[in-house]
Structures are given as C-alpha cells and as structure tokens.
Amino acid sequence: MIELRDLTVRFEGHVAVRQASFAAEPGEWIVLIGPNGAGKTSVLRAVCGLLPFEGEILLDGHDVRRLGRRELARVVAFVPQHPATPAELTVAEYVLLGRTPHIGYFSTEGAGDRSAAAAALERLELDAFAARPLGSLSGGELQRVVLARAIAQEAPILLLDEPTTALDLGRQQQVLELIDSLRLDGLTVVSTMHDLTLAGQYAERLLLLDRGAVVAEGPPEQVLSAANLSAHYDARVRVVHDDDGIFVLPLRG
Amino acid sequence: MAVDSVRARTESRVRARGVSRGWGLCACAFLVGSLVVGLGVGPVAISAGGIAESALSHLPLLHVHSPLSSAQEAILWQLRAPRVVLAALVGGMLALAGSAYQGVFRNPLADPYLLGVAAGAGLGATLAISLGLAGGSEQIVPVAAFVGATVAVVCAYALGRSAGAARGTGALVLAGVTVAAFMTAIQTFVQQQHTDTLQNVYAWLLGGFSTAGWSDVVVAAPYIVVSSIVLLLHRRVLDVLSLGDEEATSLGIDVRRTRLLVVAAATAGTAAAVSVSGLIGFVGIIVPHTIRLLVSTSYRAVVVLSLVVGAGFLVLTDVLARTILSPAELPIGVVTAFFGAPFFAVVLRTSKSVR
Numbered sequence: 001m002i003e004l005r006d007l008t009v010r011f012e013g014h015v016a017v018r019q020a021s022f023a024a025e026p027g028e029w030i031v032l033i034g035p036n037g038a039g040k041t042s043v044l045r046a047v048c049g050l051l052p053f054e055g056e057i058l059l060d061g062h063d064v065r066r067l068g069r070r071e072l073a074r075v076v077a078f079v080p081q082h083p084a085t086p087a088e089l090t091v092a093e094y095v096l097l098g099r100t101p102h103i104g105y106f107s108t109e110g111a112g113d114r115s116a117a118a119a120a121l122e123r124l125e126l127d128a129f130a131a132r133p134l135g136s137l138s139g140g141e142l143q144r145v146v147l148a149r150a151i152a153q154e155a156p157i158l159l160l161d162e163p164t165t166a167l168d169l170g171r172q173q174q175v176l177e178l179i180d181s182l183r184l185d186g187l188t189v190v191s192t193m194h195d196l197t198l199a200g201q202y203a204e205r206l207l208l209l210d211r212g213a214v215v216a217e218g219p220p221e222q223v224l225s226a227a228n229l230s231a232h233y234d235a236r237v238r239v240v241h242d243d244d245g246i247f248v249l250p251l252r253g
Numbered sequence: 254m255a256v257d258s259v260r261a262r263t264e265s266r267v268r269a270r271g272v273s274r275g276w277g278l279c280a281c282a283f284l285v286g287s288l289v290v291g292l293g294v295g296p297v298a299i300s301a302g303g304i305a306e307s308a309l310s311h312l313p314l315l316h317v318h319s320p321l322s323s324a325q326e327a328i329l330w331q332l333r334a335p336r337v338v339l340a341a342l343v344g345g346m347l348a349l350a351g352s353a354y355q356g357v358f359r360n361p362l363a364d365p366y367l368l369g370v371a372a373g374a375g376l377g378a379t380l381a382i383s384l385g386l387a388g389g390s391e392q393i394v395p396v397a398a399f400v401g402a403t404v405a406v407v408c409a410y411a412l413g414r415s416a417g418a419a420r421g422t423g424a425l426v427l428a429g430v431t432v433a434a435f436m437t438a439i440q441t442f443v444q445q446q447h448t449d450t451l452q453n454v455y456a457w458l459l460g461g462f463s464t465a466g467w468s469d470v471v472v473a474a475p476y477i478v479v480s481s482i483v484l485l486l487h488r489r490v491l492d493v494l495s496l497g498d499e500e501a502t503s504l505g506i507d508v509r510r511t512r513l514l515v516v517a518a519a520t521a522g523t524a525a526a527v528s529v530s531g532l533i534g535f536v537g538i539i540v541p542h543t544i545r546l547l548v549s550t551s552y553r554a555v556v557v558l559s560l561v562v563g564a565g566f567l568v569l570t571d572v573l574a575r576t577i578l579s580p581a582e583l584p585i586g587v588v589t590a591f592f593g594a595p596f597f598a599v600v601l602r603t604s605k606s607v608r
Binding site (some may be wrong): 045048049050069070071072073074076077078080083084086088089090092093095096097098100101103105106107108109114115117118119121122127130131153 | 493
C-alpha cells in the first residue's frame with residue numbers, strides 16, 4: 001500500500017513534481033506516463049528516499065520521513081532506469097546485494113539471505129544462471145536479474161523506472177508479463193513507462209503527468225485519449241480500441 | 254519435496270565468492286615466504302630452520318635451544334625483525350587503503366595518497382626536520398608527518414563537502430588535489446629555505462626502512478591494526494557501493510557516512526604508515542589491481558587479499574632495496590616502481606579478464 005498526498009519535489013531551483021496525490025493497493029500496478037521531464041522519475045525517487053520532498057508519503061501506513069534508511073529499504077525496492085551491473089559480479093552475488101537492508105552493516109549474508117536470494121532466482125527462472133557473470137548476459141536476461149535483486153529485497157512495494165528501456169519487443173513483453181505475475185503475488189507496483197500502448201495493456205491505472213502535475217488519472221481507456229495526448233505530449237495520434245485492448249498509433253502531420 | 258530439493262540446489266549455488274581456500278592459502282604462503290626471506294637474507298645469512306628454532310627458543314615452556322650465535326640473535330631480532338614487521342605492516346596498510354579508496358570513490362586509479370596524505374605528511378616531516386624540531390628527539394618526525402597527513406585530509410574533506418556535496422566524489426578528489434598542491438608548495442618553500450637539511454628531508458621523502466626499530470612498530474601498529482579491522486569489516490559494503498551512490502542508498506546504506514568512515518580509517522592507517530616509512534608509491538595501486546586481475550573484482554576478495562599480499566610484497570621489495578647495491582641501500586620507492594610497474598604490465602597483458 002502506497003499513498004502520496006500533495007507530493008511536491010523541488011530540485012536545483014525548479015519544481016519537478018507539483019502536489020501529486022495518488023494511492024495504490026497491494027496487487028495493483030500503477031503506471032506513470034507523461035512527456036520527457038514531466039516528473040515521473042522524480043516521483044519514484046522521492047518515494048524511495050533519494051529526493052527531499054514536501055507533502056506526505058505513506059508506505060503501508062508509515063510516514064516515510066519516520067523510517068530509517070534501512071527500514072525504508074525493507075519496504076520499497078527501486079530499480080532505476082540504468083542500473084549499475086558490474087560485469088564481473090555473478091548473478092548470485094548481484095542478487096545477494098539485494099539482501100543488504102536485511103544484513104547488519106558489518107556482517108555478511110546468512111543462510112536466510114541465501115535462501116531468499118535462491119527463491120528470487122527461482123521465481124524469475126534464473127537458477128541456472130546463478131554462477132554466470134553479469135557481463136555475459138543479454139539485455140533481457142540482465143533485466144530479469146535486476147528484477148530478481150529487487151525481489152530478493154522482499155519489499156512489499158516495487159518501483160520500476162522504465163523497466164523495458166533497451167529491450168526488443170519480445171523481451172519487453174516477457175519482462176512486463178513477469179512484472180504482472182509479481183503483482184499477482186501481492187506486490188504493489190509503481191512504474192514509469194514511455195511506450196503508451198504497452199502501458200495501456202499492462203497497467204490497471206494510468207497517471208498522466210505533465211510539468212510535474214497529475215493531469216489525468218484512471219483506467220487506460222480513459223487516460224489514453226487523443227485529446228489528452230495532443231494536449232500534453234504535443235503529439236498527433238490515433239487511439240484504437242478493440243477486443244485486444246487499446247493502441248496508441250502515431251500519425252504523421 | 255521436489256520443490257525443496259530444487260531450492261536446496263539453487264541455494265547451494267547462491268554464494269558470494271570472496272576469498273577461495275586456494276587463493277587464501279597462496280596469499281598466506283606468499284606472506285610467510287616473504288617474512289622468512291626478509292629475516293634470512295642479508296650480509297649475515299640465517300637459515301629458515303635457524304629462524305624457526307630461534308623464534309621457538311623465545312617462547313616459554315618449550316625449552317628449545319637457539320642454534321644462533323648471540324651476534325646472529327641480535328641481527329635477527331633487533332635489526333631485521335623490526336624492519337620486516339614494519340615493512341609488512343606498512344605494505345599491508347598501503348595496499349588495503351588503496352583498495353578501500355578505489356572502492357569508496359569507484360575510481361580504479363585512486364591510491365592511498367589521493368586526498369593529500371602524502372603532501373601533508375611531507376610538509377609535516379619537512380617542517381620537523383628543517384626547523385630542527387627533530388634535533389631533540391627522533392620521534393618527532395613521524396608525529397609531525399602524521400599530523401600533517403591528517404590535517405591535509407581533513408582540509409580536503411571539508412573543502413570537498415563545502416564545494417559540492419551534490420557533486421559526489423568528484424569534488425572531493427579535486428579538493429584533495431588542491432590541498433596537495435598547496436601543501437607541496439609550502440613544503441618546497443620550506444625546503445629551499447633550509448638547504449642544509451635538504452638531504453635529510455629528501456631521504457625521508459623517498460621512504461625506506463633502514464632505520465626501522467621496534468619503537469616504529471609500536472608507534473604505527475595500533476593505528477594500522479584498528480584501521481585494517483574497520484576496512485576489513487567494510488568488504489561487503491564496498492561491493493554494495495559498486496552499484497553507485499543512488500542504488501546503494503536505495504538498498505539502505507548511508508553512503509555519505511560510509512564514505513566518511515572508510516576515508517577516515519584508510520587515512521589514519523596510511524598516515525601512520527607514511528609517518529614511519531616515508532612516501533612509498535605504487536603499493537596501493539599495484540597490489541589491489543593484481544588481485545582484481547588474478548582472483549576477483551569483488552571487494553570481499555580484494556580487501557582481504559590486499560592486506561596479506563601487500564604485506565609480503567613490501568617485505569620482498571625491501572629485501573631487494575637493501576641487497577641489490579649492498580652495502581648501499583636503494584630507496585624502496587624506487588624499487589616498488591621499478592619492479593612493480595613491469596610486473597603489473599605483465600599481469601595486465603596476460604590476464605583474460607581486463608576491463
């Protein structure tokens with residue numbers, strides 16, 4: 001459960017997020033969309049403690065400001081758009097780093113941590129990759145490994161910044177299906193996504209941001225209107241609805 | 254049941270490599286071998302068996318009789334042992350501090366002198382020698398060097414923080430360069446004003462263990478031991494930092510506090526090492542990188558093995574420094590660079606895992 005009330009984020013003299021409010025329940029997947037610079041990433045970064053903010057952020061009812069850094073990391077797992085993946089770390093070592101909030105500062109992982117990491121690897125069908133160095137993996141495999149690290153963190157809230165950047169269409173669909181199945185395990189998922197058609201197909205609810213403010217919120221068929229996209233993306237599109245879902249098609253002017 | 258066995262199999266694969274038994278034994282054997290060579294080689298050669306028996310004869314209750322003459326005993330325990338122990342402490346500390354700086358700044362070229370330790374120690378020692386403070390007591394030079402090193406790093410840290418906490422490690426490194434340049438300027442000025450002590454200053458700056466005694470070991474050891482323990486305890490956290498400040502933060506690490514703690518520990522240890530040995534370059538770069546290339550890039554391996562291998566490396570280098578031109582001695586810094594650089598080049602070329 002995540003709840004934002006009048007979230008405002010300022011940095012370096014400008015307002016990145018302006019009084020944004022929304023809530024997401026366990027098992028729900030909310031996708032933030034909006035043009036470049038709309039403040040999507042800033043919302044995620046504020047939630048996981050990387051940016052100072054005004055307003056309130058409640059995670060499972062706890063005020064984020066009252067949580068210590070480690071406590072926060074046990075509640076929220078964050079996958080940035082371009083995670084660092086040191087080429088020589090093995091998949092197992094990398095996924096174990098996700099256990100950091102559960103391991104004492106000066107200690108190393110115990111049996112419980114190895115078991116949680118093993119469960120995450122199995123959950124994402126990566127058990128056979130455990131000993132492979134990250135540098136030997138393809139883009140799609142790497143993205144799954146990064147998700148496994150976030151799952152090993154065992155936080156009930158998962159924040160994903162553009163989880164499908166740099167993946168081909170098939171790999172994008174695989175990763176999104178995977179995230180969808182994690183949501184069904186009971187995680188609360190909040191992600192940003194730039195592909196509007198994919199966003200419309202996977203999200204339960206979309207949040208359209210423009211210049212830091214939430215300008216539309218609701219189910220995809222409501223938010224992804226040609227009028228909204230023209231007004232906020234400055235884009236000419238045709239929006240097609242059919243039995244398979246909703247499709248945003250760019251038109252040449 | 255089937256699920257359990259699959260889980261058990263996966264779990265058995267989930268391991269952080271750290272130091273494997275094989276590499277651990279190799280490193281320890283290297284250190285022990287270096288110590289034996291360091292104690293045995295010199296104008297008066299002493300065999301490994303003689304060293305072992307003499308060592309045992311100093312232990313109570315064993316009733317082992319030393320086979321060495323009293324002159325050999327004195328050479329072994331009053332001249333060579335403190336020298337070898339000091340070289341091991343300094344070498345281990347410099348290599349360990351180098352690996353820690355590289356981890357905390359995520360910069361493979363970071364060395365133990367990054368934040369002005371060398372320049373500060375140089376200024377402190379120069380002031381002590383040139384202004385004649387050392388006339389009264391031999392002990393004042395290391396103390397002055399230690400104070401100078403610490404002042405330099407505190408200045409660099411304060412400047413780096415005030416210049417741009419948001420800009421991360423870049424500002425800190427630039428602050429270190431700035432402070433070092435300023436202190437080097439003052440040091441050179443003082444040196445030029447006191448040309449009579451030029452040679453003493455120069456000899457100190459070049460570094461070495463020719464005057465090492467147990468008192469130096471006693472001065473430096475406490476700092477080096479405490480610093481080493483703190484840095485060794487950070488081996489897993491340094492791996493977390495390799496993901497970058499933001500990801501480490503989102504995993505619950507207080508990056509700024511971690512960096513301060515690691516820098517403070519590495520600096521205190523380095524300053525103590527420099528204060529008793531002068532400036533010995535290259536150890537903090539060559540040892541950690543050799544371990545990265547041969548063993549693993551994980552700090553769990555690099556930090557631990559740097560300490561052990563660095564100790565053995567500097568003991569052997571010191572043996573070369575005092576035997577090549579015997580009875581004259583080469584400055585050890587010359588030897589570390591002269592033999593270390595080509596060795597490193599070979600490792601770099603032959604390793605399959607260069608990044």
